Amino acid sequence: MLRTKIKVCKFCVNKDEDFNYKHERKWRMFINERGKIIPRRMTGTCAKHQRKLTTSIKRARYLAILPFTSEMIR
Amino acid sequence: MKKYDTTFVIDGTLDQNQREEIIEKYEKSLKKLGGEFDRIIRWGMRKLAYEIKKRTHGYYVIFYYSAEPSAIKPFEAEMKLNENILRFMTILFDGKHPENIRDEGAPGSEKIVTVDSTEDIQPFEDDSLEIDDDIDMESVDDESDSDETESLNEDEIDDDDEESELSGDDETEDIQDKEDK
Numbered sequence: 001m002l003r004t005k006i007k008v009c010k011f012c013v014n015k016d017e018d019f020n021y022k023h024e025r026k027w028r029m030f031i032n033e034r035g036k037i038i039p040r041r042m043t044g045t046c047a048k049h050q051r052k053l054t055t056s057i058k059r060a061r062y063l064a065i066l067p068f069t070s071e072m073i074r
Numbered sequence: 075m076k077k078y079d080t081t082f083v084i085d086g087t088l089d090q091n092q093r094e095e096i097i098e099k100y101e102k103s104l105k106k107l108g109g110e111f112d113r114i115i116r117w118g119m120r121k122l123a124y125e126i127k128k129r130t131h132g133y134y135v136i137f138y139y140s141a142e143p144s145a146i147k148p149f150e151a152e153m154k155l156n157e158n159i160l161r162f163m164t165i166l167f168d169g170k171h172p173e174n175i176r177d178e179g180a181p182g183s184e185k186i187v188t189v190d191s192t193e194d195i196q197p198f199e200d201d202s203l204e205i206d207d208d209i210d211m212e213s214v215d216d217e218s219d220s221d222e223t224e225s226l227n228e229d230e231i232d233d234d235d236e237e238s239e240l241s242g243d244d245e246t247e248d249i250q251d252k253e254d255k
Contacts, residue, residue: 022081022117022136063081063161064122064132 007044011053019052021059027066031057035067075140077112082153082162086119086131093133096158101137104149109141126160138167 011017021027030038030045030053037057040050060066082100084093101114117134126132141149146164153162 059163059165061123063083063134063163064124064126065120067123069124 009044009046009049011049012046019049019056021056021063021065023056024060024065027053027057027060031066033070035069075110076143077138077140077167078146078164079167080137080139080149080162080164081117081134082137083122083126083132083134083160085127085158085160086122086129086133088133088158092158096156097135100149100153103152104137104139104141104145107141107145107149109139109145109149112138112140114138122160129160132160 030043032038037054040047043050045053057066061068084096088096097114097116101111105111115136115138117136119131119133122130122132150162150164153159
């Protein structure tokens with residue numbers, strides 16, 4: 001197997017501390033096409049930022065900014 | 075006094091006057107409860123990610139204000155009674171960053187402040203696109219069974235550790251199970 005990418009946390013790299021749930025497009029990067037939150041072993045996000053990200057996504061879901069599940073499946 | 079951030083979604087089928095009536099009503103009631111407004115943002119009509127009360131569109135409004143913590147409960151109770159408000163949420167405002175979202179402004183005021191968030195978010199998109207390209211190349215070389223794996227995450231599994239490969243297999247099985255049902 002190829003062990004190429006050492007993934008790093010995008011929030012740490014970009015020094016991005018804005019975890020506001022209103023940034024729909026930002027959080028779209030972290031959910032898959034089913035609407036599930038992508039685990040951090042795949043995105044490389046660090047634990048601290050993954051926790052914040054999760055909160056943001058869940059808040060956005062409540063306000064119907066992000067889907068709980070995708071249209072296709074329903 | 076604490077700073078709060080209340081977002082609520084007004085039924086998208088209402089016309090502008092009705093919307094403004096609602097916004098004004100809650101603005102007043104919050105002021106009555108001792109709230110001091112920083113800013114009101116009319117985020118505008120958006121498509122809801124899922125239907126709420128059979129509505130597909132909602133008008134998003136954000137209140138930024140400071141108020142006593144005791145004022146929040148009666149304010150939310152009032153909102154709850156209004157059937158034209160599909161959703162509302164109050165959180166503490168952390169005040170670190172300006173909101174990079176579009177403000178339609180009040181009708182007639184012609185204030186359309188476009189502080190779009192695209193610039194801020196661009197690095198994210200670029201990153202993910204790069205990753206995608208890399209993986210496409212590698213995974214095509216390595217394995218040919220990537221027909222159903224379209225998403226970024228599932229592609230990434232292919233060139234990751236064995237551990238995550240296992241979990242990836244689990245996931246695809248899950249998906250197949252669900253589809254069978």
